[in-house]
Amino acid sequence: MEFNDKQIEILQVAEQLFAEEGFDGTSVREIAKIANINVAMISYYFGSKEKLLEAIVMHRIGSMGLKLENLIQENIPPIEKINKIIEYYIYQVNRNRHIHQILHNEISNKKRHINTETFTELKKNNFKLFESIVKQGQKLGHFQPNINVALLSPIIIGSLLYFHMNKKLYEDLFDLKTEEDFENYIKNELTQHIQKTIKALLIYEDK
Amino acid sequence: MEFNDKQIEILQVAEQLFAEEGFDGTSVREIAKIANINVAMISYYFGSKEKLLEAIVMHRIGSMGLKLENLIQENIPPIEKINKIIEYYIYQVNRNRHIHQILHNEISNKKRHINTETFTELKKNNFKLFESIVKQGQKLGHFQPNINVALLSPIIIGSLLYFHMNKKLYEDLFDLKTEEDFENYIKNELTQHIQKTIKALLIYEDK
Amino acid sequence: MEFNDKQIEILQVAEQLFAEEGFDGTSVREIAKIANINVAMISYYFGSKEKLLEAIVMHRIGSMGLKLENLIQENIPPIEKINKIIEYYIYQVNRNRHIHQILHNEISNKKRHINTETFTELKKNNFKLFESIVKQGQKLGHFQPNINVALLSPIIIGSLLYFHMNKKLYEDLFDLKTEEDFENYIKNELTQHIQKTIKALLIYEDK
Amino acid sequence: MEFNDKQIEILQVAEQLFAEEGFDGTSVREIAKIANINVAMISYYFGSKEKLLEAIVMHRIGSMGLKLENLIQENIPPIEKINKIIEYYIYQVNRNRHIHQILHNEISNKKRHINTETFTELKKNNFKLFESIVKQGQKLGHFQPNINVALLSPIIIGSLLYFHMNKKLYEDLFDLKTEEDFENYIKNELTQHIQKTIKALLIYEDK
């Protein structure tokens, strides 16, 4: 789907507002005002408010695909591949935090059923990527057998989302004064913590 | 605060609807209809829709306090204490999933600022409990030093929430056909997976 | 009609509120809160909000009757009798300003038709009092013939009410800083001005 | 401010209803019904019910300015100038009776504080006009010195308003059967009475 400049601006404004105030908490007038367009434009361009939401999702997910396909072929130890993926995941989720916020709010909404198929597809691809790298590691004897690969994402993404959800708490606990401090903590400490956790899980022999 | 039977029914109905459709997506008329009361009762009992939300939070959090204070004294290995906490956490979050859903949606809402102090307090207490048990384990030489205790909760709760958020995906991946299957998977597989992950993190020596 | 202490307090509170915020602008809850009684009491004691208004009117008018009947017999010049009446009028209207405010707002209200018969009766009696004194003055040759006695009240009461209506303007024009200043201006300057005006009208021979 | 035809119709309908039933006694639905428009139009056009009131006031006052500025220069005796002003005042107040009714009800309302500045300005201008003509008359020796010019308006407008307030009483006293009779009485008898009163006050030498 092709969007013109005005449409893209609407998408961006709406994405931020939907993330900040929820879908139902955002009015089309609000969007129109900030995007500096006529209210009627939203219905005109996207059909309805709900279809605008879908357009946002499509638009964002389209640019979210993992660029890690050839990571498998690289000649580095599997654990480093895993670490690279984790880093990239966190970077991506963080960068697209708004749409993640929206999706995770809407996914459990019983009223609306936005098409999350592409999103699910994405996750399944990520799962497959993990799977093949874990298998590589297992073949090389680096990783333990009996790893439930599908449950790696919850640890990685779940931790990050929970960290974001409780921003205030962690700002307080770790004395993060600025937005930059917070972002840096995620980029460094949290990322390393998650990498360490996954590594432990993969390598540690449970007795 | 004491609530009578009708008030409690309203709280329950509203809690479910807020979780399922969001706060802004739920109208007081909807609540009134399902709770089989007059619309005016909500304002009459709780003051406003927003205060109803606060009442729900207060009501739920009041009954959510950890009953694990004396766990520290028990004469079992620290890792088993950790496992017990994880099990109890997952049980609690799962049991109070609705309010967690609401809170985590509302926490990041820039429009409303519901009083999450008690909720934060709860989390801080949980953190302290973890801290003292980890210290026990470290003294006994069971656990590694340099454990970032504050980042244990994100792994545990984050994983669970993410699992719930992607219910459909995991039902598909693990062939969970009924609600019971899903619940059982959380209670057994997911719980064990998280326990295993935390154990690995605590015990595994990073080289 | 007899009212007990609580009823009288309600009447007083309601009178002030009706005067300050209008009948429709005052809620029974507001009255109940200030009078420190249960909301239901108003319906219980007076039947309805509208009947409360009627009760206020009845209660006040009952105590408003002129005590000037024997003024006619007094052995003083008619113009002094007129001056005494003017002074007494202004005193009365000022003292019962609240009920005058209410009545003059409600009199022109097409929705409600409160019983203003007693009020009208009062005015007619005042008119008759004026009439007999003016006749005395005319007989004595003090006053001009052809005085439209019925139009004396509009000048006296009308001036006072207009002065009150434009309180802010006159406080500004005459530099009246306190409530006392304002009251004193009415008691002295305005009263004398009105007396002078009526005197001029009665005595001055129009050529 | 420019209003289109439909807006003007709303203003007119609302003006009448506000005058007849009070601001709080009139619902926007009532206005919408009579003006044959959608309820939402009132908020859409004017922002709110309260702003509608302000619009009415502005709209009316805008067309109420005195066209008597050049009266001062005319070559007629001052007392005739005064009589012309009185006549014009009564004509104006009578013509704009609704808005006067509203304003004088709302001016003393402690809840709302509509912008009456323009209205006050108007009154101050009228006061200045009176002042200069009275001074003319005093210079020519026609009028007495020591005239409190600011208290002339209360006599003129106050009398008229009081007459209107007690419409029923005066219809009864003067046997005015039709609306026309009433209007004519104001135009002739009452106007002359007020003119005579003011004349007496200005010319009569108080001994």
Place this chain on the structure above:
DNA sequence: GATGAATGAGTGTTCATTCAT
């Protein structure tokens, strides 16, 4: 005699959407 609980009707306002242009 007095009142807390409860309610149906009504309040002003905002909503997403449509339509004529």
Place this chain on the structure above:
DNA sequence: AATGAATGAACACTCATTCAT
């Protein structure tokens, strides 16, 4: 292709009053 005007439906909330106790 784009938009200002307009609207019916829905919104949260308040109203005066009733009723069981």
